[in-house]
């Protein structure tokens with residue numbers, strides 16, 4: 001048995017998801033739809049590889065941000081000012097065309113006595129990135145997950161990303177960047193906090 005099937009029982013089709021074989025057959029159909037021959041030598045292993053890479057690219061469906069963030073947080077001796085993790089790289093796929101979205105997330109929050117391990121913020125970005133997404137939804141989901149679990153005074157999330165569906169097809173606008181933001185709590189109610197977030201973000205590279 002392929003190692004990946006052992007590691008991911010979902011691939012055996014026992015939980016209502018299609019089996020590995022069904023996924024590979026679907027890739028063969030798409031290869032024929034594109035105009036190629038799935039039986040030619042260079043493509044023989046492609047369906048298995050695509051199914052395997054989908055498991056990784058869309059692994060966010062098997063993870064809950066709440067589990068990663070946990071319920072226990074680090075206590076900090078009096079630190080209550082803005083925490084900003086910027087330039088978190090991510091890859092996602094747009095839910096309209098299943099084509100990559102490549103970008104960076106910037107996440108800030110105002111602690112209320114507790115802070116998160118910094119690597120957990122990056123993992124939350126990954127969990128939502130590894131699903132079919134719109135950039136707007138992903139921005140809001142990251143903010144909500146941190147807001148709900150950590151309950152800080154406020155969360156600010158900005159995502160800047162290039163959508164390959166715009167660059168490679170349709171209007172073919174390469175290099176255009178889409179910016180989205182979500183603010184909660186003090187970031188939402190106090191424009192000065194938004195300005196501080198933007199200043200820290202743009203202030204020094």
Ligand SMILES: [Zn+2]
Nearest residue numbers: 094096097165
């Ligand atoms: Zn798209």
